[in-house]
Amino acid sequence: MIIFGWGHVTNKQYGATLADNCSNCNNDSWWHLLRNRKWFTLFFIPVIPYKTKYFLMCPVCSQAVELTGSQIERARQLNVLTQGLLNKSISENEYRNQAKKIEVLG
Numbered sequence: 352m353i354i355f356g357w358g359h360v361t362n363k364q365y366g367a368t369l370a371d372n373c374s375n376c377n378n379d380s381w382w383h384l385l386r387n388r389k390w391f392t393l394f395f396i397p398v399i400p401y402k403t404k405y406f407l408m409c410p411v412c413s414q415a416v417e418l419t420g421s422q423i424e425r426a427r428q429l430n431v432l433t434q435g436l437l438n439k440s441i442s443e444n445e446y447r448n449q450a451k452k453i454e455v456l457g
């Protein structure tokens with residue numbers, strides 16, 4: 352007998368991505384990039400993701416904005432850059448110069 356299922360959900364946190372003000376809780380903070388996936392499972396093991404969504408989430412109140420189209424790729428680039436800033440592998444100047452080129456929600 353083959354046991355399969357739908358709707359197994361996993362969330363992956365990529366960490367700090369975009370410095371922004373939250374319209375919900377009014378805090379300035381680093382919004383986090385989040386990936387939400389729904390999986391097809393076989394014998395309770397997730398094998399194929401059939402739905403993937405990306406969000407930017409306020410870490411204070413968990414308000415989330417869904418990213419679409421090219422916003423996703425830009426958010427991932429900015430995430431890598433922001434992680435570099437936070438672990439001090441790039442300078443703040445370098446960060447600002449690079450981040451200007453990536454307008455995530457534009």
Ligand SMILES: [Zn+2]
Nearest residue numbers: 373376409412
């Ligand atoms: Zn918030």
